[in-house]
Amino acid sequence: xxxxxxxxxxxxxxxxxxxxxxxxxxxxxxxxxxxxxxxxxxxxxxxxxxxxxxxxxxxxxxxxxxxxxxxxxxxxxxxxxxxxxxxxxxxxxxxxxxxxxxxxxxxxxxxxxxxxxxxxxxxxxxxxxxxxxxxxxxxxxxxxxxxxxxxxxxxxxxxxxxxxxxxxxxxxxxxxxxxxxxxxxxxxxxxxxxxxxxxxxxxxxxxxxxxxxxxxxxxxxxxxxxxxxxxxxxxxxxxxxxxxxxxxxxxxxxxxxxxxxxxxxxxxxxxxxxxxxxxxxxxxxxxxxxxxxxxxxxxxxxxxxxxxxxxxxxxxxxxxxxxxxxxxxxxxxxxxxxxxxxxxxxxxxxxxxxxxxxxxxxxxxxxxxxxxxxxxxxxxxxxxxxxxxxxxxxxxxxxxxxxxxxxxxxxxxxxxxxxxxxxxxxxxxxxxxxxxxxxxxxxxxxxxxxxxxxxxxxxxxxxxxxxxxxxxxxxxxxxxxx
Ligand code: FAD
Numbered sequence: 001x002x003x004x005x006x007x008x009x010x011x012x013x014x015x016x017x018x019x020x021x022x023x024x025x026x027x028x029x030x031x032x033x034x035x036x037x038x039x040x041x042x043x044x045x046x047x048x049x050x051x052x053x054x055x056x057x058x059x060x061x062x063x064x065x066x067x068x069x070x071x072x073x074x075x076x077x078x079x080x081x082x083x084x085x086x087x088x089x090x091x092x093x094x095x096x097x098x099x100x101x102x103x104x105x106x107x108x109x110x111x112x113x114x115x116x117x118x119x120x121x122x123x124x125x126x127x128x129x130x131x132x133x134x135x136x137x138x139x140x141x142x143x144x145x146x147x148x149x150x151x152x153x154x155x156x157x158x159x160x161x162x163x164x165x166x167x168x169x170x171x172x173x174x175x176x177x178x179x180x181x182x183x184x185x186x187x188x189x190x191x192x193x194x195x196x197x198x199x200x201x202x203x204x205x206x207x208x209x210x211x212x213x214x215x216x217x218x219x220x221x222x223x224x225x226x227x228x229x230x231x232x233x234x235x236x237x238x239x240x241x242x243x244x245x246x247x248x249x250x251x252x253x254x255x256x257x258x259x260x261x262x263x264x265x266x267x268x269x270x271x272x273x274x275x276x277x278x279x280x281x282x283x284x285x286x287x288x289x290x291x292x293x294x295x296x297x298x299x300x301x302x303x304x305x306x307x308x309x310x311x312x313x314x315x316x317x318x319x320x321x322x323x324x325x326x327x328x329x330x331x332x333x334x335x336x337x338x339x340x341x342x343x344x345x346x347x348x349x350x351x352x353x354x355x356x357x358x359x360x361x362x363x364x365x366x367x368x369x370x371x372x373x374x375x376x377x378x379x380x381x382x383x384x385x386x387x388x389x390x391x392x393x394x395x396x397x398x399x400x401x402x403x404x405x406x407x408x409x410x411x412x413x414x415x416x417x418x419x420x421x422x423x424x425x426x427x428x429x430x431x432x433x434x435x436x437x438x439x440x441x442x443x444x445x446x447x448x449x450x451x452x453x454x455x456x457x458x459x460x461x462x463x464x465x466x467x468x469x470x471x472x473x474x475x476x477x478x479x480x481x482x
């Protein structure tokens with residue numbers, strides 16, 4: 001009986017997994033495979049903490065799949081180039097007639113899959129791909145003239161109008177494969193559970209859950225008790241007002257349809273009302289989709305290009321010292337420094353802070369968004385090419401922000417507004433523990449007034465001056481393009 005290969009990539013889950021459900025529904029033996037490409041991880045700047053979470057999740061998946069009588073193999077390769085041949089060998093070894101997986105929308109991944117499809121076709125093996133990373137298939141949410149959307153709000157409107165009931169019923173974990181069908185080699189694999197090996201640098205991710213029970217409970221708790229207040233609470237980094245599910249969504253440990261279904265169960269009116277906390281949270285899931293649709297429609301974004309073509313001419317500065325100060329949280333702007341420490345020490349940063357530090361790097365330090373994009377990928381537990389590239393380009397005004405380039409965040413007023421008592425800053429910068437209330441956002445001014453001193457760097461740049469410089473860099477670039 002021919003075998004089905006289930007190829008795991010960015011869909012590390014057994015629930016709402018189209019590829020898994022279809023492979024199992026075939027009624028044939030299924031073997032799962034994960035091809036771990038360390039050189040590719042390096043090229044994509046995969047954070048060691050995210051790599052650790054992937055490995056932990058694979059170990060968990062191996063157990064979950066074993067209860068479905070599906071062995072999971074993890075093969076370490078160098079780069080994507082080796083993937084097609086490796087799959088051919090696996091198909092020959094296990095006499096597989098079909099390979100099932102979900103689409104990925106990044107350019108390197110698409111090219112890898114084209115090569116896989118070609119080589120498998122030549123071997124008479126069918127390659128089946130399903131859409132599972134997004135609720136709406138990229139390429140299906142379009143303007144009336146059939147183009148992809150350039151800004152978010154009309155995208156969301158069209159996305160919402162295409163939403164059907166099917167999206168609120170994610171697939172359950174399929175039943176186990178009949179053990180009597182399994183070849184002897186599968187039974188051996190299931191009993192021996194081959195070890196997961198990987199020589200990529202790792203950083204301990206154990207404070208992030210990796211089993212379904214905890215992750216789904218986190219989604220339920222957020223939906224039941226925090227979603228209603230999300231609209232106001234989400235902007236304050238000292239509060240736990242957001243879901244902290246991004247790491248799981250980024251690796252496909254949780255699907256956006258699971259999120260939608262849970263939200264709709266607890267807040268059935270949120271779609272109708274199109275306002276309130278639950279709807280605002282749903283909009284964030286739509287942002288995630290927007291950026292995926294954007295890279296699928298504009299593969300050049302995966303080559304490091306700016307979305308707005310004329311902004312390629314912005315003459316970003318390459319000041320290593322300023323960049324290093326930003327990376328290490330030594331800019332003299334407490335909100336920026338606290339945020340950068342949060343990233344380095346936990347692998348996660350609050351969304352409001354991501355916007356503040358991204359604006360600061362690009363509009364105050366005048367350093368290219370590409371440097372920030374890379375640094376984030378190297379450190380984020382939720383590193384996700386589409387959302388990260390989208391977020392950076394939005395903040396740098398080279399992307400899809402509906403406001404033009406003169407949106408420049410003032411880091412001090414942002415801090416006073418979103419960390420009004422200074423609690424977030426004081427938590428990450430204990431050297432400022434004595435500075436009371438919101439004065440912590442301008443510690444040297446406070447120290448001067450109180451005839452004291454603080455052991456904290458002076459601001460490395462003057463925001464008012466840098467703001468003008470940023471505007472002139474953009475104006476020069478724009479005039480060159482005309
Ligand atoms: P919640 O507020 O609970 O939102 C729920 C989910 O919606 C998130 O888990 C995430 O999947 C999605 N989401 C929320 N906001 C956004 C957004 N603005 N864009 C896209 N998706 C969103 N998100 C990533 O998942 N990976 C990244 O690499 C990433 N890089 C970013 C870089 C910059 C410069 C900026 C400004 C934003 C970036 N974001 C990224 C988006 C956002 O900051 C995070 O998704 C969010 O902070 C995760 O926390 P949460 O799970 O508590 O989010």
